[in-house]
Amino acid sequence: MLVTVTMNPSVDRTVALEELALGETNRVKDVRTDASGKGINVSLALRQLGFPSIAAGFLAGREGRFVEAEVREFGITPHFTWLKKGSTRVNIKVYEVGHNRTTEINEPGPVVEPQDEAAIWRDLAQVIPQAEYVICSGSLPPGVKPDFYSRLIDKCRELGVKVCLDASGPALLEGIKAKPFLIKPNEDEVEQLLGWKPEGKEEIRAAAASLTKLGMEMVIMSLGADGAVFYREGEEVLWGRAAADPVRSTSGCGDALLAGVVSSLLTRRTWDETVRWSIATATATAEIFGTGFPTVEHIKQVLPRVVVESL
């Protein structure tokens, strides 16, 4: 079983309009509402790939009830911990058709109280022992200390469960101290980890070498439109990329990349196949408008476009 942990889920409300006039009243042309949050996105992408999962984390209030209903409707098993107060945050995405530009307006999310944190440890203890992988994705909500992921990784290790961590800032810096099985930093997060930003092939090679010394078994450095660099102990360092045709929305691409990797681990793909499959999954996601995830058929169409080179 796979368990995703989303500590600060969101309801994404995407509104489309021709152009946003500041200080004016603007009329929306189109609107869609999605249950989201990075761990939930990984569960959604995994579901498309044919892998069921349990979605854990915090939910609250009426927005939380919407997220739970959506997750369940998509065939994912909800196992959320409910906050006593507040409501799950709403993240607004304003897409200006005329400028092909998206402005994001993100709320901080409800505050987690000490009794809520005690409750999530109890809830996680019910599902972690059955897990092959626990995927911790996204930010920590207000009130949760940055060492939360670190403590969770320690508990999982005791149970022989591998953790994939996709976080930023203090949650990432504290989290890697417990040496999770896998991290998937993007360029900004690589800079947070190393203190410098790799540019060009030589520096990317050097950054990958430095990251692997931090103690993770797998490191995937995601580079946006330039694909991703894949490191695994005992394997060649590979750089995979593919051109999206065309790019419609980069929302959820990193989460799809991670789902591609986890599904490859479970199906025992070769290292080269793992890179190809993960890159194709992320690229197909970029070809979908909004935070949607591709079908296996769509991913297979992208596969021939994937270019892999050793770094």
Next chain:
Amino acid sequence: MLVTVTMNPSVDRTVALEELALGETNRVKDVRTDASGKGINVSLALRQLGFPSIAAGFLAGREGRFVEAEVREFGITPHFTWLKKGSTRVNIKVYEVGHNRTTEINEPGPVVEPQDEAAIWRDLAQVIPQAEYVICSGSLPPGVKPDFYSRLIDKCRELGVKVCLDASGPALLEGIKAKPFLIKPNEDEVEQLLGWKPEGKEEIRAAAASLTKLGMEMVIMSLGADGAVFYREGEEVLWGRAAADPVRSTSGCGDALLAGVVSSLLTRRTWDETVRWSIATATATAEIFGTGFPTVEHIKQVLPRVVVESL
């Protein structure tokens, strides 16, 4: 009993941030969610003034359930008609603290089908006969023909019920054909009705004279920060205004003005007192952040600042 009719209610989600950077990810400082729509605002303002009302109109989906719960919690009797499909719209208000500027992003609202319209006529028929005044405020949703208010005004007249109409565009132009008891156009709506925009005291006097020839018993021309001009058959034309100290949000001021007038009609205030009370109610509303409505105590504090002159 008073009945307010809101054909296209909304959930207002107001987010506050320092400055909105287009094309970027922006972090929200503060957020509030209010049940809204102009008729519902009139009900909320009336409640503050001590007058219960029945709130009618269309609601839909999970956003609609939020509006109904809020209305009930505030001591207003919900008597809404539920649309078969869709969800009540969310209107986003982005307040930039650094610029003291609000950008509104308004959704069109769910589409009304013919069977929904048949249902609302049945529901309205249950409450209109008990009403002293029916207050129709705000836009008509997609799918409802512009003569809806006109037909409602005709039905109310048959039952001896007076209608106050606060609408814009075709809904207003069609609505006044049935000669409601009262209309409350703002400057833009005056331009829609007369074909020209009054500027300066002389033109406002001329506009008031023209509007009264359209056949309404009362006409209130609202002029924003310049107050409002009050016309009633057999009474002097009066211009009332007051300085807000300071202006915090003009949201809901027009709805508060209308609530002030209706409450004055019910309590048989003199004409001069009606003008003073209504202007004070609207001005106190401008002194409240967000779409909130003032207490009687707050209104009484504003009353001495109201200036009334005959036009």
